[in-house]
Amino acid sequence: MKQTAPDISERAQHMLRVLIDRFIREGQPVGSRTLAREAGLELSPATIRNVMSDLEELGFIRAPHTSAGRVPTVQGYRFFVDTLLKVQPLDVSSVERMRLEFEIERSPKDLIESASELLSGITHLAGVVTLPKHEHVLFQRVEFLPLSEKRVLAILVTSEGEVQNRMITTDRQCSTSELQQASNYLNELFAGKDLAAVRSTLLDEMQEARSTMNRIMVTAIQMADQVLEEEQSEDYIMAGQTNLMEFRELCDIEKLRNLFDAFNQKREILHLLDQCVHGDGIQIFIGDESGYQTLDECSMVTAPYQVGGEVVGVLGVIGPTRMAYERVIPIVDATARLLGAALNQKD
Amino acid sequence: MKQTAPDISERAQHMLRVLIDRFIREGQPVGSRTLAREAGLELSPATIRNVMSDLEELGFIRAPHTSAGRVPTVQGYRFFVDTLLKVQPLDVSSVERMRLEFEIERSPKDLIESASELLSGITHLAGVVTLPKHEHVLFQRVEFLPLSEKRVLAILVTSEGEVQNRMITTDRQCSTSELQQASNYLNELFAGKDLAAVRSTLLDEMQEARSTMNRIMVTAIQMADQVLEEEQSEDYIMAGQTNLMEFRELCDIEKLRNLFDAFNQKREILHLLDQCVHGDGIQIFIGDESGYQTLDECSMVTAPYQVGGEVVGVLGVIGPTRMAYERVIPIVDATARLLGAALNQKD
DNA sequence: GTTGGCACTCCCTGTTGAAGAGTGCCAATT
DNA sequence: AATTGGCACTCTTCAACAGGGAGTGCCAAC
Secondary structure: OOOOOOOOOHHHHHHHHHHHHHHHHHOOOEOHHHHHHHHOOOOOHHHHHHHHHHHHHOOOEEOOOOOOOEEEOHHHHHHHHHHHOOOOOOOHHHHHHHHHHHHOOOOHHHHHHHHHHHHHHHHOOEEEEEOOOHHHOEEEEEEEEEEEOOEEEEEEEEOOOOEEEEEEEOOOOOOHHHHHHHHHHHHHHHOOOEHHHHHHHHHHHHHHHHHHOOHHHHHHHHHHHHHHHHHHOOOEEEEOHHHHHHOHHHOOHHHHHHHHHHHHHOHHHHHHHHHHHHOOOOEEEEHHHHOOHHHOOEEEEEEEEEEOOEEEEEEEEEEEOOOOHHHHHHHHHHHHHHHHHHHHHOO | OOOOOOOOOHHHHHHHHHHHHHHHHHOOOEOHHHHHHHHOOOOOHHHHHHHHHHHHHOOOEEOOOOOOOEEEOHHHHHHHHHHHOOOOOOOHHHHHHHHHHHHOOOOHHHHHHHHHHHHHHHHOOEEEEEOOOHHHOEEEEEEEEEEEOOEEEEEEEEOOOOEEEEEEEOOOOOOHHHHHHHHHHHHHHHOOOEHHHHHHHHHHHHHHHHHHOOHHHHHHHHHHHHHHHHHHOOOEEEEOHHHHHHOHHHOOHHHHHHHHHHHHHOHHHHHHHHHHHHOOOOEEEEHHHHOOHHHOOEEEEEEEEEEOOEEEEEEEEEEEOOOOHHHHHHHHHHHHHHHHHHHHHOO
């Protein structure tokens, strides 16, 4: 990921840094005059212009039109975050303030919502947190309740203290005691295993069951299979989408609508977040790096969060490419840790 | 609601009707010339102008500026929907198409989401559906699972086959069998009652319990109380918010943001929807009639929906005041019926 | 009561012109 | 060889302005 740049002088790097800093703050193209003042070096605008010309040649900045200043390109931002950026850790008091948010005893889902709101609140961007992956969620208990003829309500309790429920249909009417037996059977068999394992075991069990087991067990397995079937689908919680309306570069109704639609659709975003689970640590997509057109003018900063030493989800923020990476990155990082810690306590 | 208007001629009413129709379709102020053509009557623009002048005096229309056409005022719309509008029932094929959406066997929550999406999809506005009120939800069963020391997961199953869960804390550690006893006790006591009744009984029970009952029962009641405590809060499901971006009159980023924030906050909207439960049948708020500034340029068309003969919730659409009431009203009405019917089957 | 005519108002659009910001290049300077 | 000042040039932005268009209100005539 790190890219070496033998052909870019120390000075040019510094200028790029200052330019991007300034652009992130002001949102306006920055010209040679401004940069001369801002850079701290004792150089005339003319000199700066030469350097800027070089940076443009390298593809790090570009001019929106002949007589505007320069703005960073995607590659410019990329170089900036990869090699120019020094992320200073968050000051302790901020972290402490954030930790308090998570201190309150709440269900995992609430915690995840808080994390999302926290992210959007502090960064003034949109916050996003994926729900924990099911492979890492442990089966704790299942319960079947008869609703009506042939319809049963299945309640699945997982290690996170999270409850999922689904209505399932059986091919025949089941009595309460039958259901009781079924759930006992499953609870004994699977307690403490993770859902992925449960599901694969279930398939084997199903073969065997037909020949050697009684009707109840077959039913139980069928039901459990139905419950787990849809559990594969992932999801995320988003907060502060409206923050994005504040940015000039996204103020175009057309773009905004596409963006919001993408948020609701969830598919693309989910796919992107998925990629972030595999990479370790902070992951950043800038502009069109995401590959999705709707996110062309957005960046995404993510960090995976862990429970029990394993990565179970991702969280981060989405905002305009012109976002304060330096400030955002440590916040995302810290939030991931705090959320992980908070979730850990629940087990 | 119906307001008599002895001082407004048949002809003027017809013109108002045509004007509003046209404005709803085109979104542009309509002038005397256009109206003369559109109205079907053989009248010159000058005559029309006189009539329009009268309508303006009555407060039904107004001119954005001297030389624009006229646009309807809130009162204009109000008169329009109250007395001018003839809602023709939806054609059978549309209703049939909608009914199919609800045919699929699903959980109540899914049905409600579908209803919301259906509303927004067909009307191209934002759809909203409140979750069923708890007073009308029957207690079916409660289950307590130990999570860790002093922390218990309570699972509440209601008549709708809906499951709610909450983490609660106890003042001492409870054993599994104690929890079992507690839930048995509550299940026996409350099965089939509605949540409101359960809650009020609970308070009485609590008094008595302290003196005559054992620790387990006290704990059970305390826990049940905690479960029900937050259950009062209402909620709604919204869909198609982004549809609202299409309307010129809402295209202002500032307004849009306020609107979307209000949707997320939910409080104001919820309060408004609440008012619609009490009124019977279709309820319409136009512009500032809602009393909330963020909705000043919006209208809301709602209908209550029933389960088991009782109103349990409200659904409807939110859009600009310039919405196609004539088309929207029957859609909202039909959706309410269909959702009610679909939910009824689940009991 | 209805109509045509007419003056008037206001928005919208396109033009123009000047100011401002910034560039690129070149020749002079260090 | 790097740096600088100077200068011509480009492009945006803003305000002022003018003309066309749409629509009104009023009045006098039908």
